[in-house]
Amino acid sequence: MNPFRAAIAVARKDLLSEWRTREMVPALAQFVVLALLIGNFGFQIDSRSAPSIAPGILWLALVFAGLIAFGRTFAAEREQSSLEAMLMTPASPVAIFAGKALAASALLILCEVVLLPALSLFFGTPFSAELVIAVLLATIGMASLGCLFAAVVARVRARELLLPLLVLPLWIPFIVAGGQAVQSAMGLPGSYDQAIGLLVDFDILFVVLTSLAARFVLDE
Amino acid sequence: MNRLEKAAAGAVALMLIAAAAIFFYAPTDYLQGPVQRIFYLHVSSAIAAFGCFAVVLAGGIVYLRNESPRADRYARAGALVGVVFTTVTLVMGMLWARNVWGAFWVWDARLTSTLVLLIIYAGYLLVRRLSEAGRQTARIAAVVGIFGFIDVPVVYFSVDWWATHHPGPVITSDALPPQMLATFLFTMLCTLVLAAVMVVIRYRIEMLMDMKQLIASGAPLTVAIPRRDPEPAQ
Numbered sequence: 078m079n080p081f082r083a084a085i086a087v088a089r090k091d092l093l094s095e096w097r098t099r100e101m102v103p104a105l106a107q108f109v110v111l112a113l114l115i116g117n118f119g120f121q122i123d124s125r126s127a128p129s130i131a132p133g134i135l136w137l138a139l140v141f142a143g144l145i146a147f148g149r150t151f152a153a154e155r156e157q158s159s160l161e162a163m164l165m166t167p168a169s170p171v172a173i174f175a176g177k178a179l180a181a182s183a184l185l186i187l188c189e190v191v192l193l194p195a196l197s198l199f200f201g202t203p204f205s206a207e208l209v210i211a212v213l214l215a216t217i218g219m220a221s222l223g224c225l226f227a228a229v230v231a232r233v234r235a236r237e238l239l240l241p242l243l244v245l246p247l248w249i250p251f252i253v254a255g256g257q258a259v260q261s262a263m264g265l266p267g268s269y270d271q272a273i274g275l276l277v278d279f280d281i282l283f284v285v286l287t288s289l290a291a292r293f294v295l296d297e
Numbered sequence: 298m299n300r301l302e303k304a305a306a307g308a309v310a311l312m313l314i315a316a317a318a319i320f321f322y323a324p325t326d327y328l329q330g331p332v333q334r335i336f337y338l339h340v341s342s343a344i345a346a347f348g349c350f351a352v353v354l355a356g357g358i359v360y361l362r363n364e365s366p367r368a369d370r371y372a373r374a375g376a377l378v379g380v381v382f383t384t385v386t387l388v389m390g391m392l393w394a395r396n397v398w399g400a401f402w403v404w405d406a407r408l409t410s411t412l413v414l415l416i417i418y419a420g421y422l423l424v425r426r427l428s429e430a431g432r433q434t435a436r437i438a439a440v441v442g443i444f445g446f447i448d449v450p451v452v453y454f455s456v457d458w459w460a461t462h463h464p465g466p467v468i469t470s471d472a473l474p475p476q477m478l479a480t481f482l483f484t485m486l487c488t489l490v491l492a493a494v495m496v497v498i499r500y501r502i503e504m505l506m507d508m509k510q511l512i513a514s515g516a517p518l519t520v521a522i523p524r525r526d527p528e529p530a531q
Contacts (some may be wrong), residue, residue, distance in 0.1 A: 222444075229437045235427040242420040243441060246413050246448075286447075290440050293361050 080175075083168035087176025092183060094153065101149060105142050105188040112138035113192075113199055127200040132259040135196055136252050139212070140219075140245070142188050147223035148240050150181045151231040160231070164295060174224065174291035181227075182220035189216065202263050211258035211269075214276040215251040221280075221287040222247050228294045250279045301498050308494040311487040323480040332396040337481050339389040340468075341488035342382045343411075347449055349379030349492055350418065354446040357439035366507065369435045372442055374499035376421045378492055383415045398462060406459035410452040417445040430510060 095101055116134035120126070154160035163173055189212055197204035226243045230236040258272035298306070319337045326333030356372030359365055390408070391401045402408065421441050428434045456465045467473055473481065 225440075229440055232433055233424075233428040233437065239420075239424060239427055242416075242423055246417045246420065247444060249413055250451075282447075286444065290443070293436060294440055 078167045078169075078172075080169055080172035083166075083172035084175040084179060087163070087168070087173050088179035088183070091153075091177065091180035095180075095184065101146065101184050102187050105146060105184065106191040108145060109138045109142050109188055109192040110195055112141065113195055117199065122200060124201055127202055128263040128265055129260075131196055131200045131202045132256055132263060132265075134200075135192065135212075135259060136256055138192055139185075139189070139215075140248060140252065142192070143185055143219055143223055143248075144241050144244065146184050146188070147181055147220075147227040147244070148237060150177055150224055150227040155231055160295075169292075170295035171288050171291050174228065174295055175288070177228070178220050178224035178287075181224050182216055185216055185220060186213070189213075205262055207262035207269060208259060211255055211262060211273065211276065214258075214273065214280060215255035218251050218276070218280040218283045219248055221284045225287040225290060225294060228291070247283075251276065254279060301494075301501060304494045305498065308487075308491040311490055315484040315487040318480045318483055323477050324474065329397055332393055335389050335393040337484040338488070339386055339393065340481065341485040342385040342389070343452075344485060345488045345492035346379045346382035346386060346414075347453070348489060349375040349382060349496065350414075350442075350446055350449055351375075352496060353379065353418070353421070353442040357442040360435055360439045361443075364432065364435075366435075369439070370500050370503040370507065371496070372439065373425060373503050374496045376418050376425075376442065377499055378495045380415065380418050380422060381495070382488075382492060383411065383418070387411060387415065403462055405461045405463055406455040407452060407461050407463040410448060410455050414445075414448045414452055417441075417448055421445060430507075 113134060116122075116130070116137070120130045120134075122130055151160065154163070164170060193208065193212065194204060196202060223244055226240060226247075229243065230239045233239055254272045254275035257267050258269055258276060261267040261269040261272065315337075319334050323334065323337070325331055352375030353372045356368040356370075356375060359368035360372065387408075390411075394403070395401050421438060424438050424441055425434060428437065455461060456463055468478070468481065
């Protein structure tokens with residue numbers, strides 16, 4: 078069985094069930110707008126301070142939206158015990174994992190479609206291609222790690238508690254490099270190219286590592 | 298005294314000798330004064346923590362390959378001892394920084410990555426506590442331990458990769474006078490012995506806890522308990 082087709086099929090299944098229920102995307106969109114609202118009250122934001130505060134609010138909102146999105150990645154499988162059935166098909170565990178990660182990152186990207194324009198709208202920060210590229214590159218790596226650890230904790234009792242504990246420290250490289258890239262895209266000092274290079278490096282590293290580890294996490 | 302008690306007493310004695318060397322043999326630093334003496338244990342416990350996390354990594358890899366319960370117990374023991382030594386490193390570093398930099402904490406690459414290291418392995422220990430012991434948990438923990446180890450080289454090379462406040466490598470760059478170097482190497486040796494003894498003792502505790510669980514689950518005991526001192530045959 079062609080692993081690419083299997084991965085696409087799994088991703089399609091997840092996105093289709095999301096399309097039918099329309100649970101996650103509206104909830105995530107509402108969540109990020111609320112996060113911006115809280116950021117607005119938590120900081121004293123004016124046109125001078127906005128570029129130095131907005132990147133922080135962006136990453137906080139994105140990280141916690143990601144935790145919500147990845148925490149639900151295996152929810153349907155767990156509730157209906159369908160993961161075992163999926164693993165019994167000839168599709169390799171790595172392909173199933175890749176499909177789940179693809180679908181989860183598509184949901185996160187949809188949430189970014191709301192988050193990034195809302196950020197520029199509310200805080201008056203520039204909305205540029207550099208900003209979008211930095212956030213998308215970070216999403217790839219964050220999605221691969223988030224999906225892996227969502228699978229890791231899927232069968233553990235205290236999964237809501239464990240997922241942030243495990244994933245957040247491993248996301249820090251993406252927040253370090255992505256934060257730097259977003260800051261320089263918003264006009265603060267710092268090298269944009271260097272930060273993007275780091276993001277690409279981390280993406281490659283973690284996509285390879287998570288694909289290698291997926292076999293041990295899913296295979297039961 | 299059994300073997301482990303003897304080893305523990307020996308390790309404590311070695312640490313006391315190392316303390317004597319740090320305070321009475323090593324010369325006082327010209328610039329920093331007596332606070333520089335923190336360096337010996339600070340760096341040694343960082344290296345010991347790296348060693349412990351390497352045990353977690355190796356235990357995790359071996360466990361994923363052949364599901365050996367011994368490898369998993371070593372990983373558990375290494376994580377706990379490593380967290381202890383990372384905490385020692387951070388606390389001693391903060392005491393030093395308060396005197397030399399004027400602040401307990403700065404958001405510097407090495408300090409931040411070391412804090413992340415502590416959080417990762419504290420998370421590892423939480424995984425073990427929050428999920429029921431067994432094959433599934435051991436596999437999960439192995440994956441966490443393997444991924445967590447990525448941060449160890451980041452901590453080690455952070456002073457080269459980023460501009461940091463933290464002093465660079467003084468050992469490999471030959472910057473220490475011989476008496477300081479000798480004191481450091483001796484302290485490091487003693488700390489590594491202490492860490493190894495702690496890991497072995499923790500391994501024993503983990504084994505006893507595994508046995509307790511086996512007994513509670515009603516498994517046949519004759520297979521579960523390896524006899525350490527077999528009774529002589531009649």
